[in-house]
Amino acid sequence: MTFAPYDRPVRAAFVGLGRIYDLNMRGYVGNPDVEVVALVDPIEERREQRQADWPEAAPFPSIAKLAASGIEVDTVECLLPIPLHADGIIELIDHGWHVNAQKPICNDLAAAQRILDAAKASDRVLRVMENYLFYDPLRKLKSVVAAGDIGEVAGYHVKMVGSGNGGWDVPWSSFEWQLKQMALGRGIMVFDDGWHKLSTALWLFGPVREVRAWIGTTSFGSGIDIDAPAMIGWEHENGVRGVWDITLAPDLYMRSDYYTNDERWEVTGTKGYARVNRIMARGIQQPSVEVYSDGEMRAYHALDDDWASSFRDSGRHWLRYLRTGEGPLMWSAEQAVDVLRFALAAYASSAAGGIGVHPGKVE
Numbered sequence: 553m554t555f556a557p558y559d560r561p562v563r564a565a566f567v568g569l570g571r572i573y574d575l576n577m578r579g580y581v582g583n584p585d586v587e588v589v590a591l592v593d594p595i596e597e598r599r600e601q602r603q604a605d606w607p608e609a610a611p612f613p614s615i616a617k618l619a620a621s622g623i624e625v626d627t628v629e630c631l632l633p634i635p636l637h638a639d640g641i642i643e644l645i646d647h648g649w650h651v652n653a654q655k656p657i658c659n660d661l662a663a664a665q666r667i668l669d670a671a672k673a674s675d676r677v678l679r680v681m682e683n684y685l686f687y688d689p690l691r692k693l694k695s696v697v698a699a700g701d702i703g704e705v706a707g708y709h710v711k712m713v714g715s716g717n718g719g720w721d722v723p724w725s726s727f728e729w730q731l732k733q734m735a736l737g738r739g740i741m742v743f744d745d746g747w748h749k750l751s752t753a754l755w756l757f758g759p760v761r762e763v764r765a766w767i768g769t770t771s772f773g774s775g776i777d778i779d780a781p782a783m784i785g786w787e788h789e790n791g792v793r794g795v796w797d798i799t800l801a802p803d804l805y806m807r808s809d810y811y812t813n814d815e816r817w818e819v820t821g822t823k824g825y826a827r828v829n830r831i832m833a834r835g836i837q838q839p840s841v842e843v844y845s846d847g848e849m850r851a852y853h854a855l856d857d858d859w860a861s862s863f864r865d866s867g868r869h870w871l872r873y874l875r876t877g878e879g880p881l882m883w884s885a886e887q888a889v890d891v892l893r894f895a896l897a898a899y900a901s902s903a904a905g906g907i908g909v910h911p912g913k914v915e
């Protein structure tokens with residue numbers, strides 16, 4: 553830790569007031585650790601809309617205008633589109649602000665190095681938030697597995713079905729930068745949403761030594777190339793293997809307050825299994841965690857399984873960190889680069905026909 557924790561509420565700015573602001577802001581609401589002092593977005597309509605949440609905060613159309621305003625800022629909640637992450641994060645750090653950045657940290661290792669160098673040259677803290685690590689059912693899965701309830705871990709499976717039917721509205725402007733990402737080979741399924749699956753794998757079972765992937769494309773025309781179907785498998789350094797399948801089901805309806813992906817995590821042990829049945833969509837009505845062992849099924853009906861709560865708790869964790877210095881950050885910039893390497897290893901493997909690739913050896 554290179555900074556002194558604050559003995560007063562930290563002064564925060566939101567930079568990027570788009571779709572995911574609706575969930576990231578939840579860690580800030582009613583939180584005595586923070587005072588929201590500024591809102592930044594080039595779109596006036598966004599600034600006006602979000603001003604209702606923070607009447608005292610000053611609105612700005614750019615980071616530069618906030619910096620020139622003289623308003624004291626300690627930390628920024630960085631919610632920029634992915635193509636702007638690298639330059640945006642560096643700009644924020646260079647202004648002397650701590651940064652809680654949305655994932656993915658950036659698109660490639662050269663940009664990641666620039667970000668790490670900027671963070672190192674300052675005494676500011678860069679966190680790359682990972683709300684899935686704060687999702688109550690996934691935390692329950694981790695603790696059930698660690699307690700040995702299903703025996704020794706034999707392997708695990710992550711399932712993700714992309715659907716666009718149901719859920720909240722996503723403005724076209726949010727897809728525009730996704731099209732740029734697709735053109736760069738950083739698709740919405742594997743790289744953007746998929747980031748959480750890779751993160752969760754590292755959090756559950758530690759470093760990965762080999763990745764094998766077969767990443768396909770489904771084209772909907774006009775540059776809309778979705779990176780599915782895809783199958784990605786890996787082996788952790790502890791010998792545990794994981795496999796993740798990504799499937800598209802465009803007309804599948806899912807009840808959801810957010811996006812509509814159907815997701816599952818299932819860890820198989822030597823004497824049972826533990827399964828998280830959903831994350832962002834509510835899917836079919838069943839408990840969010842089920843554990844089968846010794847011929848009996850245990851079901852968890854009272855977990856905080858609203859996906860938005862994971863954003864609230866991740867945000868609160870960060871703001872508490874700034875007040876106390878008590879970590880871990882979940883994730884640090886270096887840990888986020890490990891996730892990036894994991895994704896890059898999957899791309900390298902797929903491009904080479906599915907051979908095994910060590911994430912530490914990608915360039």
Ligand SMILES: NC(=O)c1ccc[n+]([C@@H]2O[C@H](COP(=O)([O-])OP(=O)(O)OC[C@H]3O[C@@H](n4cnc5c(N)ncnc54)[C@H](O)[C@@H]3O)[C@@H](O)[C@H]2O)c1
Pocket residue numbers: 567568569570571572573592593594595598613614615631632633634636654655656683725726727744
């Ligand atoms: N953790 C999660 O589960 C999760 C879910 C969705 C999105 N995200 C991430 O959140 C980030 C934002 O995604 P989104 O869906 O909210 O995108 P969005 O397009 O809805 O919002 C981005 C906002 O940034 C604004 N913006 C653009 N340039 C700017 C600049 N120079 N300065 C300030 N603001 C600027 C845009 O006007 C827009 O309002 C992305 O990194 C995305 O991957 C994470």
